[in-house]
Amino acid sequence: DAKTTQPPSMDCAEGRAANLPCNHSTISGNEYVYWYRQIHSQGPQYIIHGLKNNETNEMASLIITEDRKSSTLILPHATLRDTAVYYCIVRFSMEYGNKLVFGAGTILRVKS
Amino acid sequence: DVKVTQSSRYLVKRTGEKVFLECVQDMDHENMFWYRQDPGLGLRLIYFSYDVKMKEKGDIPEGYSVSREKKERFSLILESASTNQTSMYLCASSIDRGGGQPQHFGDGTRLSIL
Numbered sequence: 001d002a003k004t005t006q007p008p009s010m011d012c013a014e015g016r017a018a019n020l021p022c023n024h025s026t027i028s029g030n031e032y033v034y035w036y037r038q039i040h041s042q043g044p045q046y047i048i049h050g051l052k053n054n055e056t057n058e059m060a061s062l063i064i065t066e067d068r069k070s071s072t073l074i075l076p077h078a079t080l081r082d083t084a085v086y087y088c089i090v091r092f093s094m095e096y097g098n099k100l101v102f103g104a105g106t107i108l109r110v111k112s
Numbered sequence: 113d114v115k116v117t118q119s120s121r122y123l124v125k126r127t128g129e130k131v132f133l134e135c136v137q138d139m140d141h142e143n144m145f146w147y148r149q150d151p152g153l154g155l156r157l158i159y160f161s162y163d164v165k166m167k168e169k170g171d172i173p174e175g176y177s178v179s180r181e182k183k184e185r186f187s188l189i190l191e192s193a194s195t196n197q198t199s200m201y202l203c204a205s206s207i208d209r210g211g212g213q214p215q216h217f218g219d220g221t222r223l224s225i226l
Contacts, residue, residue: 031211032211032212034214041220041222042219042220043116043118043202043204043217043218043219043220044155044202044217045217046214046215046216046217049214091211092211099145099147099155099157099160099170099171100147100155100157100204100215101154101155102154102155103154
């Protein structure tokens with residue numbers, strides 16, 4: 001799996017958009033970009049994933065640059081409950097038994 | 113929504129005991145996974161299963177075994193618990209064997225071996 005680089009921490013005001021960046025400059029054509037988050041003492045929660053196109057679901061939007069070397073996760077209206085560690089990972093689509101490998105992630109603190 | 117349920121959130125056992133961790137998913141997923149998560153070491157894959165009665169070793173299978181008798185249930189067994197198996201254990205399931213679909217996790221079992 002390609003390596004990703006994320007800032008160690010970010011702050012966001014409640015109600016504002018949280019934009020979490022991720023660099024994955026060595027990503028290959030068959031690797032997806034995934035985002036998970038983990039709230040303290042809970043299991044990781046899947047947020048969103050994409051290959052080339054931007055994606056949106058009920059939780060967030062994923063913006064992938066045209067060269068696919070970086071992406072941004074957007075939480076449109078952050079709440080206090082969005083405080084968590086956010087992990088950006090890339091996964092090869094066809095690798096059998098593909099395990100998840102989390103890096104250090106970004107600690108997002110949403111403040112009132 | 114996918115629901116992955118782990119039988120216990122917190123568990124305390126003694127050294128040498130046989131420990132069973134249970135995981136059930138309600139989405140008819142073929143693939144199920146057991147990880148452990150430790151500070152500074154991230155997620156490490158213990159075992160995974162891609163079908164009933166099928167299992168494959170992950171990166172750290174020593175001291176563990178698994179059982180998949182029904183599609184929805186995947187059990188992790190610590191044959192003889194040791195203190196270095198104190199950890200957060202996470203079960204996950206996915207519809208896809210590869211990387212094209214997400215793995216969905218349970219809330220984890222925080223296991224302490226005394």
